Amino acid sequence: MRVYGYARVSSKEQHLDRQITALRQFGVEDRNIIEEKASGKDFNRPNYAVLRNALLREGDVLVVTSLDRLSRNKVDIKEELEYYRQQNVRIKVLDLPTTLIDLAEGEDWVLDMVNHILIEVLSSIAEQERVTIRKRQEEGIAAAKAKGKKFGRPEIMMPEDFPQQLERVKRQEISAKQLMQELGLKRNTYYRFVHELEQLS
Template identity: 60%
Template sequence: MDSRTYYYARVSSKEQNLDRQIAAFKTLGASEREIITDKESGKDLERTGYQALKNAMLRRGDTLVVKSLDRLSRNKADIYNELRYFKENGIRLKVIDLPTTMMDLPEGQEWVFEMVNNILIEVLGTIAEQERATIRKRQAEGIEAAKQKGKKLGRPAITFPANWNEIYRSWKAGEITAKVAMEQTGTKRTSFYKLVGMMEGRYNE
């Protein structure tokens, strides 16, 4: 089967346009049917166009062209995993903003692409690990700072008003409406019904 080249463009929202990326692809000879696009955030890989490209279109020996690596994802760990996936599945990635990846080399010199790919994977893997370590450190520092300030993490526990039992009995007996019960107990609708649930054993709080 002949190898094919596909082009992937992404912007983060429907208001942004893909023109600049598509124009760059067309200067490389791309046709409309070879260009796959998404107008979705790069925070993860669950995008309709990208998943179709990866799972239904790209085959071993094919080439994928992107304008820059962050079009694949904004997440360094995801980019790292995708580069490894392409390498393991024999898919060549060309990145317009990384000229070394765009070179057409004589047969037998494919080792140059292999070297570039390995360097990219190693660098991105290191960056991704550093980012994860930084996030973990910030989370730990945030928890420690909150503890030192005496803050209890999470939502404050809901408590029964002092007059709850009396008002609850009147409401259950139909003597007052739920609205009146809320007013007399000083609770909002969500809290009122949560307290009712706790009273009747539906919540374990």
């Protein structure tokens, strides 16, 4: 039996220290702690995929600090836990004490029943948190847009001397392609500027 730990945060700016410390204190060896900085909205995570599909074997134990480290999607959590149950991989969740209990042979049904109730409740909470976070993000973006804030790449402004530079192309002193290279403009940006000047004339 091998014991693995999985630690996850959603973004590169967040830290894994607290989770890693908790896993170490529980007895998981550093070499068996899999770290990841990725969203919990689904299981499309490379390090987790290696842990699940290549490392964990029948009889092993997977330890996480909380259920939402696996996922924040209720359906996904339940399906994943069922997968591990079928693979005979034990899941231990540090903030779910009942998942840490080792019962005598034949008493596993007690643990399964209690865990099922807890998982149902906590996976619902985890999913609701994800929905709430997304809603707050959308509201924040909408409020910022209402104040005139723009998102995405800033639009490239026309150089002040572009009309004069364009005259060189019209006089056939240089080609349009050469002017694009001189000004560091992409084709679509160049022709947007040309169109804007034509609209003004």
